[in-house]
Amino acid sequence: MSERFTKGMARNIYVGGGVFSLLLLLSLTFHTVSALPERDHRENLTPQVALGKKVWEDNDCIGCHTLLGEGAYFAPELGNVYQRFGDSTETIAMCIRSRPAEGIPGRRSMPQFNLSDEELNAISEFLKWTSEINTNDWPPNIEG
Amino acid sequence: MGREFLEQPTITKVGIVIVVLGFIFNIGMTVLSGRKTVVSVVLLTGLVGLAVFFLFSFYNPDNLVLDKYFWWWVVHLWVEGVWELILGAILAFVLIKVTGVDREVIEKWLYLIIAMALITGVIGTGHHYFYIGTPEYWMWLGSIFGALEPIPFFMMTLFAFNMVSRRRREHPNQAAVLWALGTAVMAFLGAGVWGFMHTLAPVNYYTHGSQITAAHGHMAFYGAYVMIVLTIISYAMPILRGQGNAASAGAQRVEKWAFWLMTVSMVVITLALTGAGVLQIWLQRMAEEPMSFMATQDSITFFYWLREAAGLGFLIGLVLYVYSFFVGKATTPARSAA
Ligand code: HEM
Ligand SMILES: [Fe+2]
Numbered sequence A: 001m002s003e004r005f006t007k008g009m010a011r012n013i014y015v016g017g018g019v020f021s022l023l024l025l026l027s028l029t030f031h032t033v034s035a036l037p038e039r040d041h042r043e044n045l046t047p048q049v050a051l052g053k054k055v056w057e058d059n060d061c062i063g064c065h066t067l068l069g070e071g072a073y074f075a076p077e078l079g080n081v082y083q084r085f086g087d088s089t090e091t092i093a094m095c096i097r098s099r100p101a102e103g104i105p106g107r108r109s110m111p112q113f114n115l116s117d118e119e120l121n122a123i124s125e126f127l128k129w130t131s132e133i134n135t136n137d138w139p140p141n142i143e144g
Numbered sequence B: 001m002g003r004e005f006l007e008q009p010t011i012t013k014v015g016i017v018i019v020v021l022g023f024i025f026n027i028g029m030t031v032l033s034g035r036k037t038v039v040s041v042v043l044l045t046g047l048v049g050l051a052v053f054f055l056f057s058f059y060n061p062d063n064l065v066l067d068k069y070f071w072w073w074v075v076h077l078w079v080e081g082v083w084e085l086i087l088g089a090i091l092a093f094v095l096i097k098v099t100g101v102d103r104e105v106i107e108k109w110l111y112l113i114i115a116m117a118l119i120t121g122v123i124g125t126g127h128h129y130f131y132i133g134t135p136e137y138w139m140w141l142g143s144i145f146g147a148l149e150p151i152p153f154f155m156m157t158l159f160a161f162n163m164v165s166r167r168r169r170e171h172p173n174q175a176a177v178l179w180a181l182g183t184a185v186m187a188f189l190g191a192g193v194w195g196f197m198h199t200l201a202p203v204n205y206y207t208h209g210s211q212i213t214a215a216h217g218h219m220a221f222y223g224a225y226v227m228i229v230l231t232i233i234s235y236a237m238p239i240l241r242g243q244g245n246a247a248s249a250g251a252q253r254v255e256k257w258a259f260w261l262m263t264v265s266m267v268v269i270t271l272a273l274t275g276a277g278v279l280q281i282w283l284q285r286m287a288e289e290p291m292s293f294m295a296t297q298d299s300i301t302f303f304y305w306l307r308e309a310a311g312l313g314f315l316i317g318l319v320l321y322v323y324s325f326f327v328g329k330a331t332t333p334a335r336s337a338a
Helices: A007-035 A047-058 A089-097 A117-131 B010-033 B038-058 B064-099 B103-128 B137-148 B150-165 B174-197 B201-207 B211-240 B249-286 B293-299 B301-324
Strands: none
Touching: A007 B064, A007 B103, A047 A117, A089 A117, B010 B038, B038 B064, B038 B103, B064 B103, B064 B150, B064 B174, B064 B211, B103 B137, B103 B150, B137 B150, B137 B174, B137 B201, B150 B174, B174 B211, B174 B249, B201 B249, B211 B249, B249 B293, B249 B301, B293 B301
């Protein structure tokens, strides 16, 4: 590198660029957070939906599934499972309830979690709520 | 609990914070009482940044969109932000030591690399805000800044090869030199090339959460953050063990074999997962009559077997690597080398 470009200049680009970028991220974050209510329909975020998120986390569903594209890629995307199951929370609950305890031979199969009815309803409502977030039209089709 | 990468129960997270703070205190006091170089200050800045961003792991709101938004402040702002400071600092340190190139030159490079890392990577967080409920303008910001993110990794490759070709001495620890060059190349391939592949919003629309993501994650993590750790171990271990500046020629030969086995295996793993990803996207997301996730997975098992085989190759490389520490203990090389 040329001699005229000094270490001091390089340091100024680092400090200035870094601080500027962080401040820009902070202000964009501020804007995003204030714009989110329009997109995440939080008015529908009931205590039941919140409980559903807790059930989702306590049972480590993300250890196999993806949710809005993040997770383990081992089992189907669930951000749109509500639509895939014909707009039905009952079907979601039934599907989770009816997993065979010994699994299905020769195939990836979901465990039996022995959830209570309250938990089953909550997780289904959570997945319904998630499916109604405005995700810029993702996933590309119903298969997720 | 129950969030990807942040699975630790809260009590464990608190434990992590305590251990990290203790570690930073130790390093910090060491740096403060010794010579404060650019390298050590950048390293310390990266470590403090690591601790600060980990604090966002304690924030877990009921609102999934907010949860995801700040989850990425740990995940992305670590690997494409503050960790790059740590990576750059360790690489710069080892290059100073093994090439003998003037510290001024190396520090100038380091500043420029981390400047580009922050300028591209901080707003580049937006490449995770395309399809999780966040506003549309992130598609532009994430695509543009994401597309620039390979620059610091490319600079690291130029940096490493330039310094080694301008070396003022032949350091006896050629294994460490190999690791330093290797991490620069593999970080560029895994983070830079495989990252660029899916960082544009219209591409990510199809690749998001597919095996392409897994392919990229594997190579980027190995190339940048596994290999830099193995680089500094390779450099420091002989010194710590009182073997002089380098392990014996025999041990280095084994270590180099381990390097190639692990690295080539990781390339095959990445290619296999990329093949799986391309097919998955084609069958499940682009076809006229898309297949279900499970049916798609059944059609791409060939690539998973390939990935499994390469994983075994990697494991053998790892065993060989550990074994290299026990080779040729009796014949320590000359201690006089610079
Ligand atoms: C060493 C640096 C990097 C590491 C360790 C790394 C690692 C990862 C990992 C593990 C994920 C998956 C996260 C998840 O579970 O959802 C990911 C996602 C992603 N990375 Fe990187 N990455 C690095 C650098 C980059 C760079 C430089 C770019 C862009 C040029 C990039 C672009 C992306 C994108 C677009 C995704 C999202 C994939 C998706 O939509 O599913 N990464 N990265
Ligand atoms: Fe990222």
